[in-house]
Amino acid sequence: MTTSVKSPAMVVLAGIVVGALTLLIPPVFSQEQVKIPPKSEYQYKKDYEEYNQIMKEADPAKREARLQEFVKAHPESRMIPTVANTIIYPYAQKQDWQKVISLAQDFQRLIPEDPGLRQTLITAYYRSGNIAKAGETVDELYKAHPTKEAAAEVAELFLRMKNTDKYLFYAEKVVAEFPVEQSYPAALQIAQIYIQKQNIPKAVEYLNKVMTAYSDKVPQGVKEEDWNKTRAFAYGVMAVDAYGKSDCARASEYYGKVVTYVPKSADAYYYMGMCKWKGGDQAGAIPHFAKAQVLNDKISPKAKENLEQLYKAEHNGSLDGLDQVLAKAKAELGVS
Helix, strand or coil: CCCCCCCHHHHHHHHHHHHHHHHHCCCCCCCHHHCCCCCCHHHHHHHHHHHHHHCCCCCHHHHHHHHHHHHHHCCCCCCHHHHHHHHHHHHHHCCCHHHHHHHHHHHHCCCCCCHHHHHHHHHHHHHCCCHHHHHHHHHHHHHHCCCHHHHHHHHHHHHHCCCHHHHHHHHHHHHHHCCHHHHHHHHHHHHHHHHHCCCHHHHHHHHHHHHHHHCCCCCCCCCHHHHHHHHHHHHHHHHHHHHHCCCHHHHHHHHHHHHHHCCCCHHHHHHHHHHHHHCCCHHHHHHHHHHHHHCCCCCHHHHHHHHHHHHHHHCCCCCCCHHHHHHHHHHHHCCC
């Protein structure tokens, strides 16, 4: 029996060959080692393709079932917001708000910070009559995204819900952080609410902001005729505030601006007359009361009473010639 003896060189060569073969055989990895991150671009593309395939399903019930299966299989997918909207939208169209709420709450567990989902819940709560829950969710929306843009959006939602206190809280942030050229609609709305609350000084504060920027120009996209009414309204409120503080000089100035933009304002002429009268200028008050009278507004009877009293005082107790004063007032105002 012959024994084969290998030279040292042959042993080394055999070792090199075995090592090379080992390198050529791929290692066996566990499933965890090759797991693709669920939010990676690669996985997103795969999920997107799968979503598109599901959307080819013609039967709505089957399509929704397949989308729900997708959610179970890929709970961390970047496609979840899109899938959520796709599933919820048909129920919103049917105004099945309880179903919308149920689905949106389920999806919130997966995407709790998604602003679109929060807005869906806000709408559903509001439409279903749960105003308190809608307001609570609106607050959460802002807390999650405390930006001036979010404040504007949240303010608008509270305005739609007729929650004026919450609206004021957010709208005042909007006016404070945005240029007046962008925030003037909110400022005007704030002023309206403060007028309803009988807080005229606060209303004036916001109207002043708007008039400082737009007293002599018209905002882009607004008709001049419409803006003239806004200016007359703003200056009218500012005049009421000044008159209430016995500042007749400023009140007369503001009422003068009112009639510049809305020439047939009986109230403005009446209080311009009152300011003249309080200042001791009875004769100067007469033309203003005459205009207030001929405009036949709610305040006209009171204007007539004051006019006749002052006219008599200026003409030895006589009303002779008053008809000429009234005719002149009509001519200047263009009324018959």
